Amino acid sequence: MKVAIVGKGGVGKTTVAALLARRAVALGRQVVAVDADPDGNLASALGVPEQDVPEPIAAMRELILERTEAKDEGAGLIFRLNPEVEDLPERFSVSAGGVRLLVLGTVEAGGKGCMCPEGAVLKALMQHLLLRVDDDVVLDMEAGLEHIGRASARGVDAMIAVVEPGMRSVRTATRIRQLARQIGIDAFFFVANRVRSAEEEAALRKCLAEEAMLGVLPYSEELARADLEDRSVEAAEATLAEPVARVAEGLEQRMPRHASAAAG
Numbered sequence: 001m002k003v004a005i006v007g008k009g010g011v012g013k014t015t016v017a018a019l020l021a022r023r024a025v026a027l028g029r030q031v032v033a034v035d036a037d038p039d040g041n042l043a044s045a046l047g048v049p050e051q052d053v054p055e056p057i058a059a060m061r062e063l064i065l066e067r068t069e070a071k072d073e074g075a076g077l078i079f080r081l082n083p084e085v086e087d088l089p090e091r092f093s094v095s096a097g098g099v100r101l102l103v104l105g106t107v108e109a110g111g112k113g114c115m116c117p118e119g120a121v122l123k124a125l126m127q128h129l130l131l132r133v134d135d136d137v138v139l140d141m142e143a144g145l146e147h148i149g150r151a152s153a154r155g156v157d158a159m160i161a162v163v164e165p166g167m168r169s170v171r172t173a174t175r176i177r178q179l180a181r182q183i184g185i186d187a188f189f190f191v192a193n194r195v196r197s198a199e200e201e202a203a204l205r206k207c208l209a210e211e212a213m214l215g216v217l218p219y220s221e222e223l224a225r226a227d228l229e230d231r232s233v234e235a236a237e238a239t240l241a242e243p244v245a246r247v248a249e250g251l252e253q254r255m256p257r258h259a260s261a262a263a264g
């Protein structure tokens with residue numbers, strides 16, 4: 001399945017993306033985790049040592065000019081809108097505990113997206129991963145709504161908005177849901193994260209549609225400590241196994257056509 005993890009800043013998108021990607025690998029699937037946040041840290045959540053974190057594709061100027069055959073024609077830049085990208089996931093991903101991590105970076109541009117060589121390569125790469133690759137894909141998106149304007153996750157099977165106890169994150173998630181619909185993403189779900197009490201859970205459940213709520217991840221000391229010590233989410237997996245499984249299975253049950261069979 002191809003999912004994008006979205007939501008307000010700091011709610012736990014990267015953590016949830018890492019946990020879901022690692023669980024899928026543990027079940028024998030091939031998983032590409034994509035860091036699509038310009039200020040991303042999915043590598044750290046997956047335990048990739050600093051020196052092994054790949055350079056974002058968007059920053060590979062030479063590669064981008066080569067693939068788009070960009071030429072300055074005086075009157076403006078001419079470049080291909082459909083560059084070849086099939087080899088890039090293999091070439092530029094690193095393996096982290098069985099998850100293949102691809103760091104995209106983002107083109108700094110407002111509005112409807114960037115009509116520039118970087119934008120063309122990122123768009124083609126994203127479409128390649130979402131439409132032509134069989135592996136599961138987990139996209140860790142940048143915080144907020146802006147990426148919807150660029151429609152960079154168009155083509156995902158589902159979007160999961162992470163919310164935390166607090167109406168601000170609920171409002172952001174709800175806004176993203178409305179915008180997602182406009183770009184044709186109807187399968188939209190919620191995961192509550194960093195929940196400390198039954199009261200907090202009840203407050204979130206009250207304002208989120210029951211059928212869209214995949215599950216609740218409790219506050220985890222291990223997760224907090226892992227970030228403090230710059231370690232991956234692995235140490236927290238034992239205590240979070242059950243709620244993470246419930247989220248993943250909840251998604252699969254709601255999307256039976258897209259649930260991939262575990263290998264072996």
Ligand SMILES: Nc1ncnc2c1ncn2[C@@H]1O[C@H](COP(=O)(O)OP(=O)(O)OP(=O)(O)O)[C@@H](O)[C@H]1O
Binds near residue numbers: 219227228
């Ligand atoms: N269930 C949890 N229990 C305790 N700490 C958590 C939990 N989920 C996430 N955290 C911690 O909260 C912080 C933010 O998490 P994370 O980086 O995943 O959020 P994010 O939404 O990706 O943030 P950003 O918007 O900056 O990309 C991290 O320190 C992470 O370890």
Ligand SMILES: [Mg+2]
Binds near residue numbers: 014015037040041
């Ligand atoms: Mg993040």
